[in-house]
Every structure is written in structure tokens, then in C-alpha cells.
Amino acid sequence: KAGVTQTPRYLIKTRGQQVTLSCSPISGHRSVSWYQQTPGQGLQFLFEYFSETQRNKGNFPGRFSGRQFSNSRSEMNVSTLELGDSALYLCASSWALAGGPNEQFFGPGTRLTVL
Amino acid sequence: AQSVTQLGSHVSVSEGALVLLRCNYSSSVPPYLFWYVQYPNQGLQLLLKYTSAATLVKGINGFEAEFKKSETSFHLTKPSAHMSDAAEYFCAVMGENTDKLIFGTGTRLQVFP
16 A cells, blocks of 8 residues: 655755645545654644645744645645745645544655755 | 653663653643654654553554653653664644644654664
């Protein structure tokens, strides 16, 4: 069974540009969450999607957005990139069964470098 | 608000020695607690989880953790460290009716021969 896949694995952008990251969850998983990992701030929750609806949002500026498609695949977008957006962006998926807790399966991440 | 605190950003042990990684939680309700491991340039892998079924939880690769409500702790242990255990370990808490994980700051484990 294929795991969570994220594309691209590595990305280099310059300040002011925008970027779109993609996440394909494990087949059958209905929930997708995104996290940002930096040396300074650690692992921080960005957002969670379930059935194409944002269910939870972390404390990030509006430049960070996401969406989920009907096949559960998800994308996140960062507009007007800043140097501080350089990070490893991790995607996680789960079955999203009622009653919880739902084990989160993580992808390998996308390493974004902003120059 | 829920949170977890990991004591010690770096832990070094000799191969064969006991591994003890500390995690304390703050939660107004019984929490769901997790330990994840991250190897270099990889995502996170679940080691074990506490969901109130049993206070002593056994995970993969010989790791286990004990939930102690009186101490608000969920420390991770392994009786005998192996070189392949060298990685970063994260404790996390999850609320009810959400998949959102709140992570600790992580502990980097070094294993010396």
C-alpha cells in the first residue's frame, strides 16, 4: 500500500514568489493535515482538511492557504514568500473515523528554500 | 489549552544503555498522546500512542511509554539502545474530535558505540 506522497520533494524560490505544494494521502484516508517544521519554531500545525472542508487552522498569516479535492488530495499555497517561510512542510493523512484518535501517517515532506 | 513539554533537547547514551526521553503534558481532559520518530531527511513515523486503554503502551522497535496521570507524564523508554535509534523524537498531544497534533520541541537522541 502506497504511503503519503508529497511533491515536489525540494523547491527553491525567491522572495515575493508564490508556491504550491501537493499531497496525496493514503488511499481511503479522508483527512489531510499540514505542518511546518523549522529549527526555530519546531513542528507547527497549519491546517486540517476533511471532505474538502477546512476543519482546523493554525496560527499562520493569510498568505498560507490550502484546499482539498474530492479525491482527498490536498494542496497548500504560500503567496508572497518570505525568507522565514523556508521550512520542511509535512503532510499527514488519516482515516478520520469518528471518536478518534486517528493515527496520522506522514509523508516525507517538501523542503522549501526561499532565497 | 493542550501542550506537551519535552525535557532535554539532546540525549546521549551508549549502545546497550537505557533510553529515557521525557515528556510532560498539559491538558484539562484526558489526552491522546503520541511519540513520533524522525530520521534525517524523512517524515515522522509513529512509535506508539496512548488512548486511555492501558497506561503502559508498547510500540515499535522495542520502545514503550507509561502514562502517569499523577505526574502528567508520558516518558518514552527503551531498555537497550541500538545505533539505529539515533534520531529525533517528538511527543505530541491530540485533542478530541480533531486530527490536529500539538508537538513538543523534540529530543535528539545520539547513540555512541
